[in-house]
Amino acid sequence: MIGAVDDTHRRLLELGLELPPPASPFGAYVEAVQSGNLLFLSGTLPAVAREPKYVGRIGAELSAEEGRAATRLAALNGLAIAKEHLGSLDRIVRVVRLGVMLVTTAEFAEQPKTADAASELLRDVFGVDRIPVRLVYGVASLPLGMPVELDMIFEVA
């Protein structure tokens, strides 16, 4: 049987979500490190196969809805990395911490709503009892001009 589908993956499919191919690091770092029961990920970005899919500032080159789509994609990329590292997302006990770094115009006031795109995805996939703490802030710039980077920490069994 190829690609045995675990419970969490089944949940993704029910939600109509598909995990992108996991990113490969393109520097002297790795995409995931587990220490004890904590799994730390590299910053995940709205890219597909290393190509940025969203570039620009939310509120200028990108609309609020594109900002949410970019944030969702970054979260899916994080899950893809976690699945590759763990074998199955069912090994995730809970999502511990989600950091959301956004590049927006100075006027853009909906950072929390943008961040919700990742938070809601994680809630839908893992359930309301396993949602993380969250930090949201606007940064000056992100790699390759992308509008969002996520900082994800999981507890794994």
Next chain:
Amino acid sequence: MIGAVDDTHRRLLELGLELPPPASPFGAYVEAVQSGNLLFLSGTLPAVAREPKYVGRIGAELSAEEGRAATRLAALNGLAIAKEHLGSLDRIVRVVRLGVMLVTTAEFAEQPKTADAASELLRDVFGVDRIPVRLVYGVASLPLGMPVELDMIFEVA
């Protein structure tokens, strides 16, 4: 006896400090997650009952002293969350890590002194043997225009 006062809470009272009511999350996240002996908090802000108490950039709309007051309030909000989660602040073995994200003008050069407002509060409450490492940096923006967000991690018994 209502509201049994633990040692740490007594220390707060001696310092003339009162914990605000703990914030409720207003999104798909929680305010605190414990994993093993680490307690992670969502970013804490200078708000009271969800209403921003300080809005603007330190060095422009807000003075340096207001920036320190905002930082202190954010730290108290963090302690309120920790107390609600743990039952008693006495369960905190130490403060492990304090991140301080500030929104200031480009000219404002006193980020460390602003961050000290949180550091000094934690030192006064927990004692000099239990103070955290610290990271301070200026960000582009924070939720609802607030000038400071804290990233707090505790070790708990």
Next chain:
Amino acid sequence: MIGAVDDTHRRLLELGLELPPPASPFGAYVEAVQSGNLLFLSGTLPAVAREPKYVGRIGAELSAEEGRAATRLAALNGLAIAKEHLGSLDRIVRVVRLGVMLVTTAEFAEQPKTADAASELLRDVFGVDRIPVRLVYGVASLPLGMPVELDMIFEVA
């Protein structure tokens, strides 16, 4: 025998690298906190004995190469702190997580290459099997006008 040289330190010497004297905190915080097997460091900066060695934005006051040199110095400062705290860098099981916060011009597009200066140093010292996850982002400002701050977490034995 003064200054017993451990394996990791010998590796540093082979690389022609010398650890600077470890920084002393100048506020109500400490430079390193260990909780369980995780060692958290305060943000490390491109300073020598508290004096900023690099000041300004990468892409303006500082060249890309100076940005890399500043990032390397910040990483060395982090190792100096870790060595002071642990006694020997050989106690480091692996580098878990590296955050790289940079101050650059809006046009500067080489944040990842700048961050590589720290990543490559850690790879050279600890070996490719022990490299960390990485987060890179541009911030608005850093203490004392410095261009880079590192956020390092180690797993220790």
